[in-house]
Amino acid sequence: MALQRFHEQFDHIQRSMPGVPLAMGPDDDAHLLYERGVVLARDGEEARVVEDTVRAHFTETRGLFPEHVGRTSPETNRTGVTRIRVGDPGRGDDTVPHALRALRAAEERRGRSLVSRNHVVHIAVNACPGDEPVPVPRTGAANPAAAGGGHHPDSAVRVLVIDNGLVHDHRSYPLLAHTTGDAQLTETDGDGVLHQYVGHGTFIAGLLAAVAPDTDIVVRGTLNDAGAVLESEFGAKLFEAVDRGGWPDVISLSAGTPTGGSDGLIGLDAFMRELRTRRTLLVAAAGNNGSDVPFWPAAYAALPEYADSVLSVGALRADGDGGACFTNHGPWVRVYAPGERLTSALTGFGTPVPYVYQHSTYDACRFGLDYACTCQYPRHTGVLSEGRESTGAKPDQVMFDGLAQWSGTSFATPVAAGLVAARMTAHRERDPRTAGARLLADTTARAEVRGAHVPALRPPTWRPVPLATPALPA
Structure with a gap:
């Protein structure tokens, strides 16, 4: 039953963020929401590794043009985060899971995560309210x-x-x-x-x-x-x-x-x-x-x-x-x-x-x-x-x-x-x-x-x- 309320909230949150295509998952039990078609990496070398690895993966295994992959935010900012577009959300194909899998080998070599979904952070009653007032x-x-x-x-x-x-x-x-x-x-x-x-x-x-x-x-x-x-x-x-x-x-x-x-x-x-x-x-x-x-x-x-x-x-x-x-x-x-x-x-x-x-x-x-x-x-x-x-x-x-x-x-x-x-x-x-x-x-x-x-x-x-x-x- 818990998932029912989570799904109700998904639509509500999507309406509150017009222009941001959202996805749910990958595991409903985790109550996880994220931006479709975008991943996050740390600025500098790690962002370049992510971008190059994902571009090569999509070109070689999925037949996508490399132009689908590219940075959507400045490389240098106070938060140290780069948004990297890994697909076109308008196509209806959520490429984020594929991009994450493409980085697994590089992450294992470096001993830490290099990339993540661009999660939706929400107040703790938002995605799954305890109740309403x-x-x-x-x-x-x-x-x-x-x-x-x-x-x-x-x-x-x-x-x-x-x-x-x-x-x-x-x-x-x-x-x-x-x-x-x-x-x-x-x-x-x-x-x-x-x-x-x-x-x-x-x-x-x-x-x-x-x-x-x-x-x-x-x-x-x-x-x-x-x-x-x-x-x-x-x-x-x-x-x-x-x-x-x-x-x-x-x-x-x-x-x-x-x-x-x-x-x-x-x-x-x-x-x-x-x-x-x-x-x-x-x-x-x-x-x-x-x-x-x-x-x-x-x-x-x-x-x-x-x-x-x-x-x-x-x-x-x-x-x-x-x-x-x-x-x-x-x-x-x-x-x-x-x-x-x-x-x-x-x-x-x-x-x-x-x-x-x-x-x-x-x-x-x-x-x-x-x-x-x-x-x-x-x-x-x-x-x-x-x-x-x-x-x-x-x-x-x-x-x-x-x-x-x-x-x-x-x-x-x-x-x-x-x-x-x-x-x-x-x-x-x-x-x-x-x-x-x-x-x-x-x-x-x-x-x-x-x-x-x-x-x-x-x-x-x-x-x-x-x-x-x-x-x-x-």
């Missing part, structure tokens, strides 16, 4: 609730959220009174209906501010375009985000992609190398595919050279005793935090705004777990869901006027980032990486995730939600 009355309470201590500009920990932008009236939510950053480009469509994923960055900032009030949170709309960007552009966008205000103490990033490999993202090589030289701690979401396939950049946490600079975060289910059904898992996930049915600000507390659901709920968990998860409750019918038109079911509409309940590793991530920041404040710790390491070392709590007992971070102000009944009425 559910309205919570204005009289409801944030979960986690606001911790004590307040905001002190002279001592505040600097946290950068890289996501989509803030809703225009976010400061009407008290916890976000000191939050700054980029505005969401477009919040509603021509009929005044809230776009999918609007409020994602606002929701994350609200969770951070609740767990760690003494923070200066800046939200950058790096992923404003429906939460998806090509890997070839992502590294430059990350550099731009940190350049605008300097490297922060903590980066909270709820985005990534699987690759099917274990080497990371060529498009992020330069950024990740510079991250290692800084004191910044990158806290990254593990993804919502219900899979053990590494999700990057979170999976950098499992590489020895990044063990102290990247913290990968999976999601606990609503009661906190086990993993959420949708969370990615495996030895590359360092810690888990509450990520199911959290409550934060989605919109400001102004005029209510309608939202139409894009995905239908399921009769049973789409990942095969047997608890009352967000796959099933609260019940609604969505626009994109398969079978809706044949049954005549109309998509459900709700109204948001502030708070919402939402699930995903996207939201476990700012909870963990907030706990690192809160520890820095409580212990007057100036090094975020030291604070993160000590937080993990002092964590004795455990949860069961797919048969493994894993470290679990549960904020003191977080309230578990019983699993026996849905958190909200259907």
Whole structure:
């Protein structure tokens, strides 16, 4: 069942990236999207090796003209990445897998990957959402609730959220009174209906501010375009985000992609190398595919050279005793935090705004777990869901006027980032990486995730939600 929602999202993401032909695969279980007809290589000698090898392979074995192969970006740029066109997407023949196979011998000789797909990096609810937001009355309470201590500009920990932008009236939510950053480009469509994923960055900032009030949170709309960007552009966008205000103490990033490999993202090589030289701690979401396939950049946490600079975060289910059904898992996930049915600000507390659901709920968990998860409750019918038109079911509409309940590793991530920041404040710790390491070392709590007992971070102000009944009425 998990693949159904992934296929629904494929069409949605393709519409959000007009002019970029996308492909899915090669393994549906990996939930992998990439640009058709283009591969990535590192600048310089490696790019030349890739280009020459692919041209020779296609000429000799596939009868294609060498002109199909050529660079589509400058050889020298800050991210150190060259886009190489290996075919004509308009022909309908995806030549990327053939190009990758052509480089295998050269890669074996050099001992590392020389080329990769140009992956689509997306916010962690984009390609496979944990669920969609559910309205919570204005009289409801944030979960986690606001911790004590307040905001002190002279001592505040600097946290950068890289996501989509803030809703225009976010400061009407008290916890976000000191939050700054980029505005969401477009919040509603021509009929005044809230776009999918609007409020994602606002929701994350609200969770951070609740767990760690003494923070200066800046939200950058790096992923404003429906939460998806090509890997070839992502590294430059990350550099731009940190350049605008300097490297922060903590980066909270709820985005990534699987690759099917274990080497990371060529498009992020330069950024990740510079991250290692800084004191910044990158806290990254593990993804919502219900899979053990590494999700990057979170999976950098499992590489020895990044063990102290990247913290990968999976999601606990609503009661906190086990993993959420949708969370990615495996030895590359360092810690888990509450990520199911959290409550934060989605919109400001102004005029209510309608939202139409894009995905239908399921009769049973789409990942095969047997608890009352967000796959099933609260019940609604969505626009994109398969079978809706044949049954005549109309998509459900709700109204948001502030708070919402939402699930995903996207939201476990700012909870963990907030706990690192809160520890820095409580212990007057100036090094975020030291604070993160000590937080993990002092964590004795455990949860069961797919048969493994894993470290679990549960904020003191977080309230578990019983699993026996849905958190909200259907």
